[in-house]
Amino acid sequence: MNTITRIAVHLVILLTFAITQGQETKVDSTQKASNSLKIETLKNLKSKIETEEREFLKAEIEAINQRLDDGKITAAEAEDLKKEAAKKRALNIENRLAIIDNKIALLERNNTDYSNNDNDGSYVISIGGNNEYGDEFIFIGNKNKRKPKKYDRRxxxxxxxxxxxxxxxxxxxxxxxxxxxxxxxxxxxxxxxxxxxxxxxxxxxxxxxxxxxxxxxxxxxxxxxxxxxxxxxxxxxxxxxxxxxxxxxxxxxxxxxxxxxxxxxxxxxxxxxxxxxxxxxxxxxxxxxxxxxxxxxxxxxxxxxxxxxxxxxxxxxxxxxxxxxxxxxxxxxxxxxxxxxxxxxxxxxxxxxxxxxxxxxxxx
Missing domain, CATH: 2.40.160 (Porin)
Structure with missing residues (x-):
């Protein structure tokens, strides 16, 4: 290989490396922007969680009061049920905030899109809940959050x-x-x-x-x-x-x-x-x-x-x-x-x- 050929090969290698690095930098930049948007969405969601759980608790207490008025449970039983409902909602808030904090930390620490790896590209975070109230899901993005059932729908x-x-x-x-x-x-x-x-x-x-x-x-x-x-x-x-x-x-x-x-x-x-x-x-x-x-x-x-x-x-x-x-x-x-x-x-x-x-x- 003569001198001119060697110089040409080196130039091609350098040019290819520069293009690859530019593409990787562009991908990293795009992914960072995407992660930043998801982090902002998650932070905004945290402020809504307590309000949502209070709505669920309000609906549960309404149902308990109605059962008390109908004579299906005693006053003592109603009080116990209300305490259980309040405790459950408090734990739900704690757990849901912890899930979101962990998700934010994961996104802040990495440039890759972890949402695809976790099979939640739509950012649907699932937690345990009461199926009759339909409150077992938190929806982020274009999804609508599910609301508790009314006790009586006339x-x-x-x-x-x-x-x-x-x-x-x-x-x-x-x-x-x-x-x-x-x-x-x-x-x-x-x-x-x-x-x-x-x-x-x-x-x-x-x-x-x-x-x-x-x-x-x-x-x-x-x-x-x-x-x-x-x-x-x-x-x-x-x-x-x-x-x-x-x-x-x-x-x-x-x-x-x-x-x-x-x-x-x-x-x-x-x-x-x-x-x-x-x-x-x-x-x-x-x-x-x-x-x-x-x-x-x-x-x-x-x-x-x-x-x-x-x-x-x-x-x-x-x-x-x-x-x-x-x-x-x-x-x-x-x-x-x-x-x-x-x-x-x-x-x-x-x-x-x-x-x-x-x-x-x-x-x-």
């Missing part, structure tokens, strides 16, 4: 979904003479409901209330369609061959039902709940709200061209909507009926009132 929420057959009861006519098809006419309802137990010591009577969007559709028979003639809404024959003629209203309503039926009481040491799972439920009530839209949809052919005509508004639909409704359910599935007391079209010689029968699902 109000629950449901998503309400219903669908089925829809039609109109016309004054002086039977449902068999309806100008709207039974099979093609339908309704859909989607809403949100709250259910509140009315009495303290029984769940037999409940009040269910909320809001819903209702879509009521009528499939018009015999090549007819709806026509507005100076405010008079009538069905007339369409001049061409109709493939489809449908009329739909969209309502925003606020239902209220008195629900009743048996339930099962589930009692735990620190809370209790009532369950209506697989229990018979009956709901009777009504609704009131506003019409927020109406549309007639026509499909036909003209000059061998397919035409879809959507006519929105202009049908003298009642703006204020109100009616009665009820359901009979087993668990979360119910037979559902609703009937509009307001006429579908206002100021008409003959009233038409919307009626719906279908299936309703109340999903917790």
């Amino acid at each position: 109000t629950t929420t449901d998503i309400v979904f219903a669908f089925g057959f829809n039609n109109a009861l016309i004054e002086g006519e039977s449902i068999d003479d309806s100008p709207y098809k039974i099979g093609g006419s339908g309704f859909v309802e989607l809403g949100y409901a709250w259910k509140t137990r009315i009495f303290d010591n029984t769940n037999f009577w409940r009040l269910k209330y909320g809001f819903s969007f209702q879509w009521n559709k009528l499939d018009i028979k015999d090549n007819n369609y709806l026509v507005n003639t100076d405010g008079d809404i009538t069905l007339e024959e369409f001049p061409l061959d109709l493939k489809k003629a449908k009329f739909r209203t969209t309502n925003l309503v606020f239902p209220v039902h008195l629900e009743f039926g048996p339930s099962k009481k589930i009692e735990k040491e620190n809370y209790f709940r009532y369950s209506t799972y697989k229990k018979l439920k009956v709901g009777l009530g009504g609704y009131a709200g506003l019409n927020i839209g109406s549309m007639q949809k026509l499909k036909y052919k003209e000059d061998d061209k397919r035409v879809k005509d959507k006519q929105r508004g202009g049908y003298e639909v009642s703006e204020f909507v109100y009616g009665v409704s009820g359901y009979v359910a087993l668990g979360g599935v119910a037979l559902y009926v609703k009937y509009d007391l307001n006429p579908l079209f206002k100021d008409q010689v003959i009233d038409q009132n919307n009626i719906s029968v279908g299936v309703r699902f109340d999903m917790d």
Whole structure:
């Protein structure tokens, strides 16, 4: 190897070493910044621990007091349970702070990412706790800390979904003479409901209330369609061959039902709940709200061209909507009926009132 070659090899080695050292320095710098951020997060968490444990203790004492009021434990037993709960929470604070201090010391002493080695890259620190209260985890970062269960939860929420057959009861006519098809006419309802137990010591009577969007559709028979003639809404024959003629209203309503039926009481040491799972439920009530839209949809052919005509508004639909409704359910599935007391079209010689029968699902 000549002199020039040896010099070139030495330069390559020196350059490679310099690049490697620079990369290592960059990695170390990035890791230090990452560790510093984690240390700051852990320090901030320490200030929240005592508040969190006090919340848990408060919930436990509330549950103990409720058991005392219900006559399930004596005053002496209640006092002992409170002392045990306070002692447990004090130890939890001590242990949780020690865990965090050790984690901080580990990060301050090393440049490597120990969180991956400990299988806690998301920085979830687990400690022993009361599973019924769900307080056995501390969550850091984007995680939400778990909160203790309430001893008694009187109000629950449901998503309400219903669908089925829809039609109109016309004054002086039977449902068999309806100008709207039974099979093609339908309704859909989607809403949100709250259910509140009315009495303290029984769940037999409940009040269910909320809001819903209702879509009521009528499939018009015999090549007819709806026509507005100076405010008079009538069905007339369409001049061409109709493939489809449908009329739909969209309502925003606020239902209220008195629900009743048996339930099962589930009692735990620190809370209790009532369950209506697989229990018979009956709901009777009504609704009131506003019409927020109406549309007639026509499909036909003209000059061998397919035409879809959507006519929105202009049908003298009642703006204020109100009616009665009820359901009979087993668990979360119910037979559902609703009937509009307001006429579908206002100021008409003959009233038409919307009626719906279908299936309703109340999903917790």
